[in-house]
Amino acid sequence: MIELHQLTKRYGDKVAVDGISATIPPGVVTGFLGPNGAGKSTTMRVVLGLDRPTSGVALVNGRPYVDSRAPLAEVGALLDAKGTDGGRTARNHLLALGATVGVGPRRVDEVLGTVGLSHVAGKRTREFSLGMGQRLGIAAALLADPTVLLLDEPVNGLDLDGIQWIRALLAELAAEGRTVLLSSHLMSELELVADHLLVIGRGRILADMPIAEFIANASVGTVVVASPDAATLAPLLAGDGVTLTSTEAGTFEVRGRAADEIGDIAAAHGLRLHQLATHTGSLESAYMALTRDEVEYAGAVELHAPHAGTAQRSAA
Amino acid sequence: MTTTIPSPTAVLPEPRLVRHYRQSFGRVIRFEWIKFRTLRASWVGQALLVALLIGFSALAAAMSNNRMGDTGRAGRFAEMGPVAIVLTGANLGVLVVGVLGCILGAREYGSRMIASTVAAVPRRWQVVLSKAVVLTAVLLVSTLVGVFGAFFLGMSVLHSGGNHTAALGDPGVLRQVVGMAGYLTAAGLLGMGLGILLRSVAGSIGVLIAGLLVLPQLAGALLPASWDPALKYLPSSSAAAFTTIDRAGTDVLSSGAGAAVLVVWVLAVVGGAVWAISRRDV
Ligand SMILES: Nc1ncnc2c1ncn2[C@@H]1O[C@H](COP(=O)(O)OP(=O)(O)OP(=O)(O)O)[C@@H](O)[C@H]1O
Ligand SMILES: [Mg+2]
Numbered sequence: 048m049i050e051l052h053q054l055t056k057r058y059g060d061k062v063a064v065d066g067i068s069a070t071i072p073p074g075v076v077t078g079f080l081g082p083n084g085a086g087k088s089t090t091m092r093v094v095l096g097l098d099r100p101t102s103g104v105a106l107v108n109g110r111p112y113v114d115s116r117a118p119l120a121e122v123g124a125l126l127d128a129k130g131t132d133g134g135r136t137a138r139n140h141l142l143a144l145g146a147t148v149g150v151g152p153r154r155v156d157e158v159l160g161t162v163g164l165s166h167v168a169g170k171r172t173r174e175f176s177l178g179m180g181q182r183l184g185i186a187a188a189l190l191a192d193p194t195v196l197l198l199d200e201p202v203n204g205l206d207l208d209g210i211q212w213i214r215a216l217l218a219e220l221a222a223e224g225r226t227v228l229l230s231s232h233l234m235s236e237l238e239l240v241a242d243h244l245l246v247i248g249r250g251r252i253l254a255d256m257p258i259a260e261f262i263a264n265a266s267v268g269t270v271v272v273a274s275p276d277a278a279t280l281a282p283l284l285a286g287d288g289v290t291l292t293s294t295e296a297g298t299f300e301v302r303g304r305a306a307d308e309i310g311d312i313a314a315a316h317g318l319r320l321h322q323l324a325t326h327t328g329s330l331e332s333a334y335m336a337l338t339r340d341e342v343e344y345a346g347a348v349e350l351h352a353p354h355a356g357t358a359q360r361s362a363a
Numbered sequence: 364m365t366t367t368i369p370s371p372t373a374v375l376p377e378p379r380l381v382r383h384y385r386q387s388f389g390r391v392i393r394f395e396w397i398k399f400r401t402l403r404a405s406w407v408g409q410a411l412l413v414a415l416l417i418g419f420s421a422l423a424a425a426m427s428n429n430r431m432g433d434t435g436r437a438g439r440f441a442e443m444g445p446v447a448i449v450l451t452g453a454n455l456g457v458l459v460v461g462v463l464g465c466i467l468g469a470r471e472y473g474s475r476m477i478a479s480t481v482a483a484v485p486r487r488w489q490v491v492l493s494k495a496v497v498l499t500a501v502l503l504v505s506t507l508v509g510v511f512g513a514f515f516l517g518m519s520v521l522h523s524g525g526n527h528t529a530a531l532g533d534p535g536v537l538r539q540v541v542g543m544a545g546y547l548t549a550a551g552l553l554g555m556g557l558g559i560l561l562r563s564v565a566g567s568i569g570v571l572i573a574g575l576l577v578l579p580q581l582a583g584a585l586l587p588a589s590w591d592p593a594l595k596y597l598p599s600s601s602a603a604a605f606t607t608i609d610r611a612g613t614d615v616l617s618s619g620a621g622a623a624v625l626v627v628w629v630l631a632v633v634g635g636a637v638w639a640i641s642r643r644d645v
Binding site: 130136 | 383393402403404479484486644
């Protein structure tokens with residue numbers, strides 16, 4: 048179990064993590080989702096004690112990780128940076144790490160087999176591809192059979208085989224009662240494996256809910272509206288809880304109003320509608336809507352955006 | 364690539380298992396030892412050190428034999444006394460061992476291995492201290508092999524040339540030979556500490572060379588004699604009190620005080636490294 052209490056991390060003026068509180072329970076796979084720079088890696092680094100929080104605390108199994116008596120058996124982590132010396136072989140890298148908690152060569156060879164690196168165990172890691180490096184990082188995380196797994200973008204660089212394998216592995220580890228937290232900036236990487244979602248944007252928690260709930264919320268759907276009078280229509284649709292997103296000139300997506308409602312408003316003002324279609328939202332778009340920042344909300348409707356192509360078409 | 368999902372044999376670590384995986388300082392030393400021995404630089408550096416010590420000893424002894432009366436470079440060897448002649452390689456050897464220390468301290472920051480290291484050993488002072496333990500143990504062996512090899516080979520060359528020689532039993536000779544191994548080991552530790560403090564191989568090598576070689580030379584040449592009482596506390600000068608290393612200025616500590624000052628230097632730099640690694644973000 049991982050607990051974050053009012054965790055804040057600042058680098059100079061930059062607030063990377065902004066007072067987040069959350070509990071990552073054992074027994075399920077928790078997806079840590081957020082766009083680039085949202086603070087996922089920072090949070091994981093603070094949990095591991097690599098970076099010191101500016102304020103707040105992060106607890107692993109009820110105490111700070113630095114107080115762990117058997118560190119690698121408590122948390123196995125794959126960080127975003129490779130974290131290996133290129134001059135050392137994969138096997139020696141794992142032998143060294145294992146020695147910190149008394150893990151010996153037998154287990155090292157076992158995890159090398161688990162991640163499919165047995166045949167390159169004696170190779171210097173500087174010769175490793177991105178995916179091989181990632182597999183080595185996963186091997187290091189699994190080495191001492193940890194109760195908590197922290198994986199920062201684990202599928203980065205993995206082939207399809209590897210991705211399916213790690214999904215199955217993580218699900219199994221969680222089923223054994225371990226705590227599994229894996230980060231990604233893509234919903235598609237998480238929706239097949241995560242049971243629970245923790246969405247982060249600009250250092251704040253935006254959503255903390257079971258993935259089923261997230262899916263239920265997402266399927267509220269959007270309405271695509273195409274209208275030559277879009278510029279007039281859009282402001283009429285604005286309101287509390289309504290989001291407008293322009294995809295191209297004259298077309299926009301409405302979230303928060305049903306199609307019949309939009310049709311009625313258009314008719315009441317004598318505005319033309321060329322298209323009015325309801326789309327059941329994808330998880331990806333629900334996530335996009337969640338992480339779109341305030342500035343982008345305000346400027347979402349750019350109906351007068353000077354698209355060169357459009358101008359030429361209307362002139363012809 | 365074939366990958367297999369491990370069978371669900373793994374059970375949740377219970378207190379019994381945590382005890383099995385318990386971290387101890389001994390285990391951290393083992394970690395640092397494995398890292399040390401699986402790095403090529405560790406062995407290249409030590410081989411170079413031993414070769415330098417022994418090679419320069421033979422060379423200097425031979426030059427001293429051939430040109431006893433010369434006033435040039437070789438003539439200087441004749442004036443140096445037999446122990447200084449056979450240990451002349453240490454003046455360069457201190458560079459090799461210092462650079463090795465810098466690499467061992469700073470290289471992990473370049474490769475980001477340090478993140479794995481600190482994640483595996485969250486009580487970071489143990490990382491620094493176990494690195495120091497490993498480095499001290501290994502360097503004591505290789506520097507002793509080097510200085511005694513240099514001593515016996517050099518003395519036999521001097522003897523064959525009918526030159527003055529010294530025996531280990533002569534007053535102060537054993538102290539100078541063993542002391543030289545101690546100074547070289549200390550230089551390795553200073554490099555390691557600087558490497559961790561500065562997190563840069565190049566930067567720490569620069570500071571080490573400045574502190575051990577350039578600064579004493581410059582200070583000795585440029586500063587007025589009134590500075591000499593202070594210059595004897597420089598690391599290289601403190602080593603000059605019990606070895607044949609060149610010193611800055613004319614003042615010199617007693618051999619016991621020199622050794623104590625050198626130990627304080629090492630403790631200060633390694634202590635600084637512990638302090639820095641403990642309060643910095645990795
Ligand atoms: N060491 C650091 N010094 C200064 N700023 C930092 C540092 N580490 C992270 N940041 C900043 O903190 C913010 C969060 O970064 P973080 O790496 O945690 O994001 P992330 O969610 O992992 O993003 P990504 O998906 O790109 O990996 C970013 O704006 C980043 O620039
Ligand atoms: Mg990241």
